[in-house]
Amino acid sequence: MHAVEVDVMALKQNDGSSTSLSQTSGVNICEKIKAIESRCEDAENRLRRSNLLFFGLPDEPSESWFSSEQKVIQLCSQHLGITLQSSQVERAHRLGRYNSDKCRPIITKFAFFKDKHSIMEMGHKLKGTHFAIHFLGEI
Structure with missing residues (x-):
């Protein structure tokens, strides 16, 4: 016991x-x-950290990633004075679904952080236009 x-x-x-x-x-x-x-x-x-959002670029219903990329490259060339090659853009695509009433932003990932930084530095040149660039925080 x-x-x-x-x-x-x-x-x-x-x-x-x-x-x-x-x-x-x-x-x-x-x-x-x-x-x-x-x-x-x-x-x-x-x-x-290498991503930027581009606002105000004309939108198309079935826009391809290549078309989005070219629009970003063209904006940088014409308005910022920065020449980009396609190889410097890792990817670019629209966010959300197409809406004819509203332009979707383009999210762009750059291959090099320095390219993104130089675009941000020249962003002041877009003041007074209908274009805008934003650094991407949280999605």
Whole structure:
């Protein structure tokens, strides 16, 4: 009978320690989730840092990525005095669905951060036009 009492006492002690162990594990898991979320957000921001949004460029119902890219290159050449090659634009496409009442912005990812930076520096030349360039924060 004494052995059974010892076993019951051991179970009671283990039950209390397992509760505190699970609470500690829960806190550790929450901390790990926060750290992973922070790293994920940092990685997303690094991916976005070479992106720009171009507003005011004429929109077409079935505009191809090539057409969007050419419109951005042409805007930079004509209004900003920056000559871009197609190879300097990693991708360019419209955001959202076509709406005849509204021009969709073009999101453009540049192959080089320096190209994006030089376009941002010359953005003041668009003042007074119907064009605009924005640095892409969170989507």
